[in-house]
Amino acid sequence: EKNNKKHVKVYLWADKAHTQKIHDQKVKVTYSYDMKNVVTIFNDVGSLQYKIWGSEWDCEVKKITANIHLPGDKNNIYYLNPEYYNLSDSINGNTIHVETTSIPKGEFYELQVLMPLDDFSNATYAKHVNSDAKEQIMQKQSDYKGGVSFWGNIFNILSALCFISPLSLIFVYLKYGREPKVDYHGIYERELPSDDPPAVVNAILNRSSIGEPNMKGFEAAIMDLIDRKVFKIHIEEAEHTDDLVLEFDDSKYEELSITDKKAYDLLKTFSDGNMLNVSRLSSKLNNEYNGKLFKEKLDDWKESVKNQHIGQISEYFNDTGTSISYGYTFGGLAIAVILFIISLFSKHPASWTLTIASIFLGVIALAISFIPEDIFGKWTPEGRVYYLKWMNFKKFLTDNSLIKEHPPESIVVWNKYLVYGTALGVADKVYESMKLHEPRVADDDYYYGDLYMFHSYSGLIMLESAFNNGISAANPSSDGGGFGDIGGGSGGGGGGAF
Template sequence: DQNGQKRLKVYLWADEAHTQKIHNQKVTVRYSYDMKNVVTLYNDVGSLQYKLWGENWECEVLKLTCNIHLPGDNGNSYYLNPEYYNLSDSISGNTIHAQTKEIPSGKFYELQVLMPLDDFSNATNAKHVNADGKEQIMQKQANYKGGVSFWGTVFNALSAIFFISPLSLIFIYLKYGREPKVDYEGIYERELPTDDPPSVVNALINNKNDIGTPNLKGFEATIMDLIDRKVIGLSVESGEHTKDMILELNRDKIDELSKSERSAFNLLATFSEVNTLNLSRLSSTLNNEYNGKLFVEKLDDWKEDVKNEYLNDGRISRYFNDKGNSFKSAFTALGIILAIIMVIISVFSSHPAAKTTLIASIFLGAVSFGITLLPEDIFGQWTKEGRLYYLKWNNFRKFLSDNSLIKEHPPESIVIWNKYLVYGTALGVADKVYESMKLNMPRVHDDDYYYGDLYTFHSYSGLMLLNSAFNNGISAANPSSDGGSFGDIGGGSGGGGGGAF
C-alpha cells in the first residue's frame, strides 16, 4: 500500500522454478481484483467513473481493448474520454465494447457510465451521495466535449493560418519590393558616381541589413580617408621582433572636418596617448569591457552623426521606400511570438490536433526567423533616384572587384588609386583593390606611390588591424549571461500505472 493505492510488481519467468526469464515473447497477463466504492449512487442515477488506462504509466499503449459488463441492459449511457483516443465503441446488451488508438505515456483514458438505480439493490460496496447527480454529470460531459471540440477547432484553424500566412510575404514583395525601371544600361563605372563621402556610400550600398546606417566598413573607410587627406599621419616603428603601426592625429586640421569626421577622429583620440595611437596594440586596448563599451558608444555616436549630417529621413525617403520592411518586421515579430506560444501549448496538450499545430508553429517560427536574415531591399524598394544611385555605385564596386577591368583602364595617378582604396573599403572590396594596385604598380608614375600612407597602411595590414581591434571592442562590450463530488473528467478511480515489463 502507498497513499491508499496498491502497487504490484510482476516478474515473468519461463519455468515454474523461476530460473529463466522470458525474452522476446508475447505474454498475456491477467489481473483479477474487486474494488469497493467504485460506483457512486446518487438520488437519481448510479455512476461508474473509472480510468481504463491511467496517466501514471511510463509507456504508451498501442491499442487498448475494453469490455465493461454492467448490472443491467436497459437505460445505460456511457462516455469515453478523451474521445479522440476512440477507435471504435459500442454497447450490446449490458456490455460496452471499446477499442482505442495509441495512448501516449502520461495520458489517461476514462469511462463514465450512467445506470438506473433499479440495477442496484443492497449496494453496500457502493458510495452513496444524498443529491441528484445525473443532470450535473451530463452537463460536465457536455462541457468537456465542447472544450475538446473547441480546442480541436482552434488547433486546426491555427495550423492552417500558420502554414498559409507566409504567402502574404509574396504579396508584400510584389507590392513593395519590386524595383522600378530606370533609364540606365551601364555595365560598370570607372569614376566615382557621386561626391558623397565614403560613410554615406557605405550606408546606402553596403549595409543592406539597415539601409541608411553606416557599418564598421564605413567607419574604416572614413579613417582611411582621413589618412589620405593627411589629417591622420602614419609611421612604422621597428622593435626587436615586431613592427608597430603608429597613427599620428593632426589636430591642426580638425577644423576642416565635417561633424561625422570629427566624431571618427575623436574616437581614435579617446584611445591615443598625446595624439599618438599604436594601431598594433589597439586590439588589446579595446579587449576589456569598459573600453569596449566606450568604443561602441562612440561608434554609435559617429553613426548618428553621419545620419543626421547626410542621411536624414528626407534624403533616405528620396532614395528608399521602407514600407515593405515595416510589414515584414510586423510579420516577423508576430510570427515568432505566436510560434513560441503555440509550441509551448502544443507540447503540453494531449489533443491530437496539437501535433499538427506544433509542426505548423515550428514552420512559422523558422520562416519568420529566416526572413530577418534577408537584406532590406528584398521587401523594401528603391525609388527611381535611389535605384539609379544604387546601380551606379554597384557597378563601380564591380569595376573595383574585377582586376581585368582595372588592368584595361588603370588609374594614372596615385590620388585616384587612393580614392579606389577608400571607397573600395566602404564597399567591402578593399583587398581586391589592393591586389590590383600591386599588379599594376609599374604603370603608375608617381614617386609618392611606393611611400604613400594608404599603400603603407595596406602593406602592413592596417585594415586588418583596424578590423580586429574594432571587433574586439564590440565583443568586449557584450560579455556573456472527494465524497459527494460529481466527478470531473479524469477524476475517476482506477487506471493504474507504472513501468513497462
C-alpha cells in the same frame, strides 16, 4: 494497502523455485479482481464510471483492447474520454468493445455508462445516492466533449495561421518591395557616381541597415583621412615584427567636417600622444572599459554620418515594407514563444501540431530578420539610380578586364578607388588590380604612398580585428457522495513498467 489503494507487485520468474528471472520475452499477465462501489445507483439511473487506464502509470501504453459486459442489453448510453484516444468502439447487446490508440504517460482513459435502473434488482455492492443525476451527467459529458472540440479547433486554427502567415509577406513585397522603373541602363561606372564621402556611400548602400554605416564605412573614413594626409603612416621596428603606426596631423583638424573630427577623435582617444600603434590597438581595446568607450564613440560617429550627411533617408529609400517585416519578426517570435509554451502544457493531441507550427513560425520570423532591407522596402527613383550606379562602380572595381580596358590615369584616381573600394567591401580586389596594372606597387622597396603602405601592411585587417575586439569587449557575457467529473472514475491504476 496504502491510502485506501491496493498496491500489487508482480515478479516474473521462469521457474517455480524463483531462481531464474524472465528476460527479453513477451509475457501475458492476467489480473482478476472484484471491486465494490464502482457502480452508483441514483434515483433515475445507474452509472458506471471507470478508468480503463489510469494517469498514475509512469509509462505509455501502445494500445488497449477492452470488453465491458453490462447487466442489460437495452437503453445503455456510454461515453469514452478523452475521445481522441478512441481507435474504435461499439456496443453489441450488453457488451461494449473498445480499442485505443497509444496513451501517453500520465494520461487517463475513462468509460462512463448510464444504465436503466431495471438492470439492478439487487445492487448490494453498488453505491446508492438519493438524487437524480442522469440529465446532469449527460450535460457534463456534453460540456466536456464541447470543450475538447473547442480547444482542438482553436489549436488547429492557430497552427494553420502559423503555417500560412509567411504568405502575408508576399503581399508586403508586392505592395512595398518592388523597385520603381528608372531611366538608367548603365553596365558599369568608371568614375565615382557622386562626390559623397565614402562613409555616406557605405551607409546608403548598407542593405542590412540602410542609412547607417557599418564597420567597412568607418574603415573607409580612416582610409580617406590617410589619403588626405590627415594621418601619416610610419613603420616602427619592434622586437619580432614591424609595427604599423598612424601619426595625427593636428594642423589639419579644423579643416575637417564634424563627422571626420569624430573619427579623428575616436582614434586619438586610444593613441599615445600623436601616435597610434595600429598593430597593438586590438589588445588596447580588449577590455570592457575601452571597449565600451570605443563603441560609444563609434555610435556617435554613425549618428553624425546620418545627421550631417544623409539627412532624410526617405529621399533615397521607402522603408514601409521593411518596418512591416520587422513587425512580423518581433511579433512572430513573441507569438511563437507563447504558442510553444501553451502547446507544451496542453495534453490535447492537437497541441503537437501547434508545437510544430510555433517552431515553424519562430524559424521563419527569425530568418526574415536576416533578409536585406530593400527586399520588402524599396528605393525611391532617385535612390534606385544612386544604388545602381554605385553597384556598377563596384562591378568595375572587381573586374580586372574592365580596369585593364580603362585604367586610371594617375595614382590619385587609384587612391580614390582604394578608399571607395573599402567602403564597398572590395578593397582587396582594388589592391590586387593595382598590383597587376602598376607593377611597382608590388615592389616592397618602392614607396608608393601612405594609403598603399597602410593596406600592404594589413592595416585594414588590424583595424577590423581591433574594432571587433572593442565591440566584443563592450558586451561581455553574464556570467464522494455524488457523480464524478470527467477523469474521476474508479480503477485505471498506475505504476511502473516491467
